[in-house]
């Protein structure tokens with residue numbers, strides 16, 4: 001199985017994603033966006049970083065790279081796609097997933113560890129966990145506040161499309177445990193094409209290697225094996 005980790009100008013978590021995937025035994029390769037998707041790709045990661053310097057809006061310019069037409073077509077065909085942080089912003093900017101990620105309530109770049117509650121364990125990205133599990137992952141973003149109109153959010157909730165919510169260490173979803181002001185504390189959501197497409201703002205690839213002292217994120221990447 002080969003997972004394509006797409007590198008845009010300014011991506012900076014692309015090699016971390018490859019290393020994290022390989023650490024759990026999933027083959028991964030870096031793909032420069034101008035080169036297009038390799039023929040035999042079995043999964044796609046949109047990695048974190050600062051594509052195009054976050055100009056206009058984070059993810060807005062990468063979303064307009066021609067490779068994103070190929071990513072959408074692959075997603076239509078059932079290829080798993082995971083967007084992480086800047087990749088989540090690219091995912092929402094390219095209509096793979098609903099809503100938008102916009103400037104943190106603090107108006108600052110935030111780099112910290114957060115707790116997440118698994119809201120729906122019935123997706124490839126959360127099947128390694130139980131519903132209600134609390135995991136810890138790092139965040140590092142300036143534009144991570146999930147925003148979506150009320151009607152759409154109600155529908156996402158009704159359809160069980162919220163995969164992770166920010167919470168405290170005990171799993172309580174509170175305003176204090178919401179690091180960026182995301183609506184309904186949403187940290188990750190599945191795509192309109194099905195739950196084989198998902199994005200999340202926290203970084204599972206930074207919490208997968210034993211050496212980093214936290215492997216809570218490995219289960220998310222296990223989704224490529226599902």
Ligand SMILES: NC(=O)CC[C@H](N)C(=O)O
Pocket residue numbers: 013047048049050051054058084085086087109140141142143144
């Ligand atoms: N770590 C990242 O992927 C950063 C995302 C984006 N550049 C932001 O600051 O919001």
